[in-house]
Amino acid sequence: MNEHAGLAGLVCQASIAPPGAECAYGTCQATATVRLMLRHGHPPYDYCEVDWPRVTDTLRTRGQTVTDTTGDMWTVRAEFANWEIWQSKSSGVYYALTSFGGRGVSVHAYLAGTLRAGMRAAEQNRTGQAPRLPQRAR
């Protein structure tokens, strides 16, 4: 925890986007998975995971770092004992790898919360249950 994070008057917090939210990046309009709050009191922006590394790169060049409020990677590790989880040092992306009956399965995500959702969906696919994905609002 950085006690001085508020010195520049900037906060940047990542959370899970509400169901039905659309990506605010350009003309993307894909289903958003991540919500970013760039400044306290300003409206948040929702992004799809695809553009997420680009968004955080932009923020990093402005001297902002992103706080992941979607979960704790240690909790995810404890929940999924049969998965191997690591983080890419260059991109910051989390990777999770496991094998179901000899078939390798991998999931990657930028945030603990979206990684957990992907891993849970993969485990549900394995057991033959359809993953419960949020329905897109029309």
Ligand SMILES: [Zn+2]
């Ligand atoms: Zn997008």
